[in-house]
Amino acid sequence: MTEHVFRQTYTEFRDPLYRFAYRLTSSQPVAEDLVHDCFLGLFRGGFDPARGGIRTYLYAAIRNLARKHYRDSGREFENSEPIAESALETMLNRETADAVRLAVESLPPLQREVLVLFEYEELPLAEISVIVDADLAAVKSRIFRARERLRKVLAPLREVA
Amino acid sequence: MIEDDNELRRLLGTWSAPPPSGSLDERVMRSVRFGKRQSTGWKLWGALAAAILLVAVLATASRFKQERQLEAGPNGVNSLSTTVSASGFVPLEEGRIIVSKTNGSDGVN
Numbered sequence: 001m002t003e004h005v006f007r008q009t010y011t012e013f014r015d016p017l018y019r020f021a022y023r024l025t026s027s028q029p030v031a032e033d034l035v036h037d038c039f040l041g042l043f044r045g046g047f048d049p050a051r052g053g054i055r056t057y058l059y060a061a062i063r064n065l066a067r068k069h070y071r072d073s074g075r076e077f078e079n080s081e082p083i084a085e086s087a088l089e090t091m092l093n094r095e096t097a098d099a100v101r102l103a104v105e106s107l108p109p110l111q112r113e114v115l116v117l118f119e120y121e122e123l124p125l126a127e128i129s130v131i132v133d134a135d136l137a138a139v140k141s142r143i144f145r146a147r148e149r150l151r152k153v154l155a156p157l158r159e160v161a
Numbered sequence: 162m163i164e165d166d167n168e169l170r171r172l173l174g175t176w177s178a179p180p181p182s183g184s185l186d187e188r189v190m191r192s193v194r195f196g197k198r199q200s201t202g203w204k205l206w207g208a209l210a211a212a213i214l215l216v217a218v219l220a221t222a223s224r225f226k227q228e229r230q231l232e233a234g235p236n237g238v239n240s241l242s243t244t245v246s247a248s249g250f251v252p253l254e255e256g257r258i259i260v261s262k263t264n265g266s267d268g269v270n
Contacts, residue, residue, distance in 0.1 A: 003193070010189065014181070022178040031178075032185050036192065043193050100176040118163070119173050125163070143163055154172055 006043050013058050014039075016121060020059060023116045024066040026105055034065045052130060059123070060131045063113055070109070096157055103153045111146035118143050 001009075017038060021031035038061040047057045104112060110132070117128045129139045151158070 006193065010186075014185070018181045018185075019178040028179055028182070032181055032188075035181070035185065036189050039189050040192050040196065043196060096172065097175045097177070100172055104173070104176065119170060140163060147166060147169060150173070151166070151169060154169070157172055158168055 001043060001045065001047070006039075009042065009054060009058075010039055013055065017058055017062050020116060020121055021062050021066065023104065023120060024063070024109075024113060025069060026101070030069060034062050034069065037065055038062050056127055056130050059117065059121075059127075060133075063131055066113075099157060100154065103150050106153065107146050107149060111142045111149070114139050114142045115146040115150075 014035065018031055018035050021034040021038075022028060025031055025034070038058060041061055042058065046061070047054060051057070104115065107115060113132055114128055117123045117131060118125070123131070125136060125139055125143075129136045132139065134142075
């Protein structure tokens with residue numbers, strides 16, 4: 001990949017990838033690290049056009065780096081424990097944005113990633129299934145369960161609104 | 162198809178990611194430039210190492226060839242030989258040991 005093409009790709013995808021990384025990790029420095037490593041991998045020739053589009057590749061790279069981050073920090077991605085709902089309820093008095101952030105953070109990681117890709121990044125389900133390496137039915141199921149949980153946790157805010 | 166939930170989406174929309182720090186762009190570009198330089202540097206070092214290896218192999222082969230030629234000698238025979246002239250050698254017809262006594266002392270002839 002030439003530096004010119006790389007710069008164009010970086011300019012186009014930096015913000016969405018950073019947002020995705022941030023919403024997966026809830027940490028600005030970690031999200032920046034993931035974006036940095038993701039683009040470095042792209043520059044070193046990690047992208048194979050035969051295997052899909054550049055956007056899918058980049059989101060999948062961020063997702064895999066986030067999983068690695070979880071593993072390296074001693075947290076299990078698939079089975080990490082969500083925050084207890086009672087703790088969430090006490091926090092719901094905070095600002096709405098904080099409450100939403102906590103609610104999303106409380107999701108199991110596999111639900112969290114598909115929810116972020118679907119609700120925030122507005123990616124099509126087929127592309128999400130490639131990014132998270134799961135079949136379409138599993139993706140739909142995770143989104144359904146994530147939304148159910150969020151509706152329950154954020155119910156007080158919905159009533160106020 | 163997943164049904165829309167505009168109310169939930171509106172709530173989710175209240176949580177926005179903070180912008181990345183200004184240093185991210187510089188950091189990525191610096192890494193890319195460094196990676197590029199490193200990559201070029203490795204190519205140069207690789208070519209140099211290959212050239213040195215080739216010269217070493219050729220020098221060893223040449224030296225080996227010279228040694229083989231020295232061992233083979235001018236006629237090209239690949240062995241060392243020692244020759245002794247046996248001209249004038251006459252073997253004893255009947256070898257025998259004679260013990261004799263001379264002037265009070267024993268002697269062996």
